[in-house]
Amino acid sequence: MFTLMKRAHIYAPEDLGIQDVLIGNDRVIRVASSIDFQWEGMEEISAEGKLIFPGFIDQHVHITGGGGESGFRSRVPEVRMTDCVKNGVTTVVGVLGTDSTSRSVENIVAKAKGLTEEGITAYCLTGAYNYPSPTLTGLVAKDVAFIPEVLGVKLAISDHRSSQVTREELTRLAMDVRKAALLAGKAGIVHMHTGKGKSGLKDVIEVVETSDVPIQHFRPTHCGNLHEDAITFGKMGGHIDYTTGANPQNCAKFVMDAIQKVDFELITMSSDSNGSMPIWNEKHEIIGMGVGRMSSLFEAVKILIGEYHLPMEKAVALITSNVAKGLGLYPHKGCLHENADADLVITDQELTVCTVFAKGQKMMEDGKILVDNYFGIM
Numbered sequence: 001m002f003t004l005m006k007r008a009h010i011y012a013p014e015d016l017g018i019q020d021v022l023i024g025n026d027r028v029i030r031v032a033s034s035i036d037f038q039w040e041g042m043e044e045i046s047a048e049g050k051l052i053f054p055g056f057i058d059q060h061v062h063i064t065g066g067g068g069e070s071g072f073r074s075r076v077p078e079v080r081m082t083d084c085v086k087n088g089v090t091t092v093v094g095v096l097g098t099d100s101t102s103r104s105v106e107n108i109v110a111k112a113k114g115l116t117e118e119g120i121t122a123y124c125l126t127g128a129y130n131y132p133s134p135t136l137t138g139l140v141a142k143d144v145a146f147i148p149e150v151l152g153v154k155l156a157i158s159d160h161r162s163s164q165v166t167r168e169e170l171t172r173l174a175m176d177v178r179k180a181a182l183l184a185g186k187a188g189i190v191h192m193h194t195g196k197g198k199s200g201l202k203d204v205i206e207v208v209e210t211s212d213v214p215i216q217h218f219r220p221t222h223c224g225n226l227h228e229d230a231i232t233f234g235k236m237g238g239h240i241d242y243t244t245g246a247n248p249q250n251c252a253k254f255v256m257d258a259i260q261k262v263d264f265e266l267i268t269m270s271s272d273s274n275g276s277m278p279i280w281n282e283k284h285e286i287i288g289m290g291v292g293r294m295s296s297l298f299e300a301v302k303i304l305i306g307e308y309h310l311p312m313e314k315a316v317a318l319i320t321s322n323v324a325k326g327l328g329l330y331p332h333k334g335c336l337h338e339n340a341d342a343d344l345v346i347t348d349q350e351l352t353v354c355t356v357f358a359k360g361q362k363m364m365e366d367g368k369i370l371v372d373n374y375f376g377i378m
Contacts, residue, residue, distance in 0.1 A: 001024070001025060001041065001042075001360065002022065002023065002024045002029070002037070002039045002041075002042040002043070003022070003023050003024075003042065003043045003044075003045065003357070003360070003362070004020065004021070004022050004035060004037060004042060004043070004044045004045070005020065005021045005022075005023075005044075005045045005047045005052065005344075005346075006020050006035075006044065006045065006046055006047055006048070007020065007046065007047060007048040008020075008021065008047035008048070008050045008051065008052045008346070009050070009051045009052070010031060010051075010052050010336060011051060011052070011053050011312055011313050011316055011336075012031065012054065012335055012336040012337060013053060013054060013313050013316040013317045013320050013321050013334075013335065013336075014313050015311075015312065015313045016031065016336075018033070019031050019032060019033055020032055020033070020034060020035040021035075021052060021336065021344070022035050022037055023342040023344070023357065023360050024342075024360070025342075025360050026341060026342050026359040026360040026361075027339055027340070027341065027342055027360065028336055028337065028338055028339065028340045028341070028342050029338065030338060031336055031337070031338065045355075047346060049348070049349065050346050050347065050348060050349075050354070051312075051346070051347045051348075051349070051351070052336065052344055052345070052346050052347075053088075053316050053320065053336075053344070053345045053347070054316075054320040054321070054333075054334055054335050054336050054340070054343060054344065054345070055088065055089070055090030055091060055320075055333075055341075055343025055344060055345055055356070055357070055358060056087070056088045056089045056090065056091075056297060056298065056319045056320060056345060057089070057090075057091040057092075057093075057319060057320060057323040057324060057327075057329075057333060057334060058084070058089045058091070058092050058093070058270055058271050058273065058294060058297055058319070059092075059093040059191075059241070059268065059270045059323050059326075059327060060093065060095055060191070060221055060241065060243070060270035060271065060272050060273075060275075061079060061092045061093065061094055061095065061270075061271065061272075061273045061274060061275075061294070062076060062079070062094070062095060062096070062097055062272070062273065062274040062275040062292070063078060063079045063092060063094035063095075063108060063111045063112065063115065063122065063124070063274070064078050064079075064094065064096070064103050064107045064108050064111045065077050065078045065079075065103070065274050066096075066097035066098070066099070066274060066275035066276045066292075067097070067098075067099065067275070067276035067289075067291075068097075068098055068099035068101075068102065068276070069098055069161075069276055069278045069286055069289075070276075070278065070286050070289055072102070074276060074289060075099065075102065076274050076275065076276050076291055077274065078111065078274065079092070079094075079111075079115070079273060079274050079294075080373050081115055081118040081119060081120055081371075081373050082369050082372070082373055083273070083274075083294055084115075084120055084294065085119075085120065085356050085358065085363045085364050085369060085371070086353070086356075086364060086369060087294045087295050087297065087298060087353065088298055088345040088347075088353045088356055089120070089294060089297065090120050090121060090343040090345075090356065090357075090358040090359075090363075091120065091121040091122070091123075091329070091333055091343065092112075092115065092120065092121075092122050092123070093122075093123045093124060093125065093151060093327070094108045094111060094112050094115075094122060094123070094124035094125070095108070095124070095125050095154045095191065095275075096108055096125075096127070096128035096129075096134075096154060097128065097129060097193070097275055097276070098128075098129050098156075098161050098276070099128075100128035100129065100130060100134045103128075104134065105126050105127070105128075105134055105135055105136045105143065106136055108124045108125075109124055109136060109147060109149055109150070111124075112124040112149040113149065114374070116149075117374075118371070118373065118374060119358050119359065119361055119363060119371055120358045120359075120363075121333070121341070121343070121358070121359065122149065123149050123150070123151050123327075124149050124150060124151070125150065125151060125152050125153055125154040125189075125191055126140055126143035126144065126147075126150050126152075126153050126154070127140065127153035127154040127155055128154055128156075129154075129155070129156035129159075129161055129162055129163070129193060130156070130162075130163045131155060131162075131163040131165045131169060131173070133153055133154075133155065133173070139176075140153050140173065140176050140177060140180070141176045141177070141179060141180035142180070143180075144177055144180035144181055144184060144186065144188060145180040145181075145183050145184045146184075151186055151187060151188075151189060151327060151328070152177055152181070152186070152187065152188055152189030152190060152191055152217075152219075153173065153177055153189075153190055153191065154191050154192075154193070155170075155173065155190060155191070155192050155193070156192070156193040156194075156195070157170075157192050157193070157194055157195075157197075157199070157201075157203065157204070157220075158194050158195050158196070158197035158198070158199045158200055158201070158203075158225075158226065159193065159194070159195025159196075159197050160195065160197065160280075160284045161195070162193075162195070162197075165203075166203075167203050167206055167207050167210075170190075170203060170204065170207055171207050171211045171213060173190060174190050174207070174213045174217050174218065175213055177189070177190055177217060178213065178214070178217055181217075186328055187216075187326070187327050187328030188217055189217060189218075189219045189326075189327070190217050190218050190219060191219045191221060192204070192218065192219060192220045192221065193221060193222060194220045194221065194222050194223065194225055194226055195222070195225060196225045196226070200226040200229040201220055201226055201229035201230065201232070201233050202229070204218050204220065204233065205229070205232065205233060205236070208236060208238070215236060215237050215238045216237070216238070216239065218233075218238055218239075219238075219239050219241065219326070220233065220238075220239075220240060220241065221241040221242075221243060221270060221272075222241075222242075222243045222272070223240045223241060223242050223243075223254065223258075224242055224243060224250060224251060224254045227254050227257070227258075230258070231257075231258060231261050231262060234258060234261070234262030234263070234266055234267070235261065235262060237263070237266070238266065239266045239267075239268065239326050240258060240262065240266060240267055240268075241267075241268045241269065241270055242254050242255050242258070242267070242268070242269050242270075243269070243270060243271070243272045243292075244269050244270070244271050244272075244296040244297050244299065244300040245271045245272035245273060245275065245277065245292030245293055245296050246272070246277050246290060246292070246296075248296045248297075248299040248300035248303055249303060251269060251296075251300045252300050252303040252304050252307070252308060255267060255269065255300075255304065255318065256304065256308050256310070259310070259314075264314065264317075264322075265317075265321075265322050265325060266322075266326075267318060267322060268318055268319070268322045268323045268326060269297065269300055269301075269318045269319055270297070270319075270323075271292055271293065271294045271295075271296050271297040272292035273292045273293060273294035273296075273297075274291065274292060274294075275291070275292040276289060276290070276291060276292075277289070277290035277291060277292055278290075297319055298319070298351070298353065301315045301316060301318065301319060301351075302351050304318075305351070320334040320335065321334040321335050322334075341359055342357055342359060342360035343357060343358055343359065344356070344357040352367075353367075354366055354367055
């Protein structure tokens with residue numbers, strides 16, 4: 001099955017100007033100023049006046065739902081495939097959160113497999129907030145090495161809900177992930193929820209400075225909680241991820257400051273979609289509750305473009321190529337190059353998501369979802 005899109009403005013995410021795009025089955029076949037190609041049954045789309053981007057990658061999504069900090073009723077529902085598609089997200093990385101008692105690594109691996117079967121691409125992380133890390137096989141290293149969907153481990157640091165891991169424990173965990181990742185050919189990430197605790201990223205920085213663990217394995221997220229530590233870490237060559245879910249406006253502000261100080265390719269954004277966002281007082285008592293929204297991911301991109309005048313290609317890279325490179329998924333994900341996965345987002349000039357392709361399948365057209373969730377629940 002071939003689809004030819006004509007005369008669109010292509011951001012691959014680099015600005016390629018007006019181009020044609022030909023996709024076949026699940027791959028990008030060609031991007032060129034003019035493509036003359038015919039095939040029986042081929043669909044040709046006139047995309048003049050439209051913009052085409054690589055499918056968005058959201059690397060921090062509670063695909064089985066987060067929450068649980070305010071009783072069992074506060075368990076957030078699971079992500080649906082259509083939630084991703086309507087927001088232009090074609091690749092997700094699922095994570096567990098505070099609750100690894102009523103949710104499990106088995107749950108999240110199964111959900112990732114299910115989302116992939118429904119048409120998008122889903123990965124996940126083993127582990128959760130607590131340490132020792134909950135796993136599927138009994139060992140973090142085995143989960144990373146033998147489960148294709150597992151890209152690394154999740155952990156919480158600098159938070160009153162974390163296990164307060166020591167530097168020695170953090171070093172050992174990272175080395176276990178590194179060795180397994182080398183075997184499996186993966187990036188091997190230690191994805192760290194970072195709260196507003198007193199230690200910030202000091203322990204992580206100390207481990208990098210005093211051990212032999214390469215800095216690229218450590219991936220702090222929610223970096224707006226400890227922005228100055230994140231900048232220090234980024235200057236050392238570490239990846240830093242900012243969360244759009246609670247307040248995309250604040251996220252954009254932090255990202256713009258980071259761009260002035262840190263290698264651009266080390267900066268990413270994620271939504272924390274379907275994760276709970278509790279509000280705590282100074283005694284760590286819960287006084288309110290919010291929920292992460294996947295729609296905030298592209299909202300933050302539009303704020304960076306519209307209010308901060310960040311070039312389109314840079315703003316979009318924060319949720320495409322930068323993420324793919326950091327996760328070891330580039331160049332199959334995060335770009336519109338020949339032989340990349342045919343994940344595409346088509347928008348109008350106002351950056352409203354209109355049409356979405358995932359692995360070459362048209363999932364949404366002119367704002368209408370074409371492929372339903374398995375049980376038909378929208």
